[in-house]
Amino acid sequence: MNDRFWKIYNAYIERDGCDQLRNWLLSTDLETAPASTKFHEAYSGGLADHSVKVFDELVRLLKSYPEVKVTAETAAVCALLHDVCKLNCYKTEMRNKKDEYGRWVQVPFYTFNEDFAFGGHGSKSVYLIQRFMPLTDEEAVAINCHMGASAQDYSVYDAYRRFPLAFLLHTADMAATIDFELVPEVKK
Ligand SMILES: [Fe+2]
Numbered sequence: 001m002n003d004r005f006w007k008i009y010n011a012y013i014e015r016d017g018c019d020q021l022r023n024w025l026l027s028t029d030l031e032t033a034p035a036s037t038k039f040h041e042a043y044s045g046g047l048a049d050h051s052v053k054v055f056d057e058l059v060r061l062l063k064s065y066p067e068v069k070v071t072a073e074t075a076a077v078c079a080l081l082h083d084v085c086k087l088n089c090y091k092t093e094m095r096n097k098k099d100e101y102g103r104w105v106q107v108p109f110y111t112f113n114e115d116f117a118f119g120g121h122g123s124k125s126v127y128l129i130q131r132f133m134p135l136t137d138e139e140a141v142a143i144n145c146h147m148g149a150s151a152q153d154y155s156v157y158d159a160y161r162r163f164p165l166a167f168l169l170h171t172a173d174m175a176a177t178i179d180f181e182l183v184p185e186v187k188k
Pocket residue numbers: 050054082083
């Protein structure tokens with residue numbers, strides 16, 4: 001598993017409840033969970049890889065938007081934990097597939113099967129995290145809304161995947177449209 005996940009977690013997340021949350025994460029399939037069935041990081045350990053990538057992207061974006069001030073702890077909480085709703089949800093099944101010589105072989109594939117169907121993606125992550133560790137309102141909203149438009153329509157995600165320009169234009173449009181309600185005090 002991506003050892004940067006725990007390096008970032010241990011370096012930045014230190015509020016009350018972080019130890020209990022760490023123990024819960026260690027009791028899940030975080031070590032092996034993929035990030036999706038077949039889209040991004042669909043392999044063992046993919047969810048941890050994805051979470052670390054989101055951290056790196058978030059740090060990059062925060063550097064580009066210096067007026068958005070968040071603590072390193074908040075960035076780590078949001079990035080590393082935004083998809084904990086996916087833990088313990090991916091199961092491996094076998095299916096027949098033709099190999100390169102045209103022979104039928106059994107190959108493993110992931111299915112998504114929630115033991116705890118909460119009924120929401122980001123909101124489930126918020127709920128699970130707060131079983132152990134409190135979130136600020138800002139963190140809870142960020143995690144709850146992290147899917148953006150693709151929460152309503154997965155074809156948007158596919159469009160972004162195939163045409164990165166579409167994603168960049170969306171992000172640019174959001175950035176140009178949203179009038180950030182900036183919190184006046186400077187956070188450390
Ligand atoms: Fe994600």
